[in-house]
Amino acid sequence: MPMVSAFRPGNGEDTDVRPRTKSDGNLASALYFRQNQGECDAPDSFFSLFIIALPDKTPWHAFCRLALRRILLESLTMPHPHIARRQSGFTLIEIAIVLVIIGLLLGGILKGQELITQARIRNVANDFQSMTAAINLYQDRYRALPGDDAGAAARWGITAPTPSSGTVGDGIIAGDYNTATASDESRQFWLHLRRAGLVGGAVTDDTNPPNAASGVTGVQNGAFNIPGIVICSNNLPAKIAQAIDTQFDDGKSDTGTVRAAAGTTAGAAASPDANYVDDGTKFYVVCKAP
Structure with a gap:
């Protein structure tokens, strides 16, 4: 299947395929594509991607922004096993302390009633x-x-x-x-x-x-x-x-x-x-x- 570029040169869009950055110096896109005789091949460190042809009026950086947004959302919602998650509830020590207090209260009440009866x-x-x-x-x-x-x-x-x-x-x-x-x-x-x-x-x-x-x-x-x-x-x-x-x-x-x-x-x-x-x-x- 031939690979189709996400943009077409000469359609009024910027054809500079070098990595783009925002005015604050941050990397605008983690992926970029290089046009080579109608085919798009990725750098050696990435797997080759088949890019679906987009409408002529869709700029290539819009596609990159959508991809980055999805990656960021997934990174926020997916669990991270190396980060300890705080579990809600009581520890065994806390439960034991509560049971001891309840036992003391019940014992005191029963003993108090018995003392009243004896009096x-x-x-x-x-x-x-x-x-x-x-x-x-x-x-x-x-x-x-x-x-x-x-x-x-x-x-x-x-x-x-x-x-x-x-x-x-x-x-x-x-x-x-x-x-x-x-x-x-x-x-x-x-x-x-x-x-x-x-x-x-x-x-x-x-x-x-x-x-x-x-x-x-x-x-x-x-x-x-x-x-x-x-x-x-x-x-x-x-x-x-x-x-x-x-x-x-x-x-x-x-x-x-x-x-x-x-x-x-x-x-x-x-x-x-x-x-x-x-x-x-x-x-x-x-x-x-x-």
Whole structure:
């Protein structure tokens, strides 16, 4: 196939085939062609190229510019194996550090929750012990039960309300442990203890004190078939309730001197639950004989 020059001499274009440079001295073309008797042969360092005939009006340097532009674009887009490419992502050391931090946070949270639970168990246990001591001290000092003391009105100059049930001085504290009736003996129980200085609070306050589980603590006569005066504390999660039962008794909710049932009711003849169920939904009332 005959080789055809990319330009024709005498067509009005510059026929000088020497390497052309721009005004700034840079090489304008890396390739140039030499006309020789109608054939174009490349220098020895290049492979021979078959040049397709171009229109008469196409200057030869336009073809060279297109070729150079394509070479430059390919050199920019093609990967270079000798240049290290930065990989995005985390290193193994960074991932290990993050995992260690997460483990420490989870361990701290779990340990903190356990410490809070243990603190609540101690507080509830102290409530039972403190109330037992307060009842015994009151009996030793006044020879009567708090709330059922017939001499309390004269001793402290107060007006004793007429109890809604029971009789003052009969040795029985009438009323439920969490009653809202001010005249019940189980409510006057707290007024007498505060008047005697055995329980903290204002001397005119007859309300039940709160426990560590956002419930209340109180007394009544009999609960879950436990005879006599009992101390009850409600709104206790199963873990705390069973821990209290284990600390003071046998750890079983239906036997011994500590018994419990889910809910807030603690009737004298009510049946306790067979077991403590720690499912996160049940809250117990625990009653204990002093």
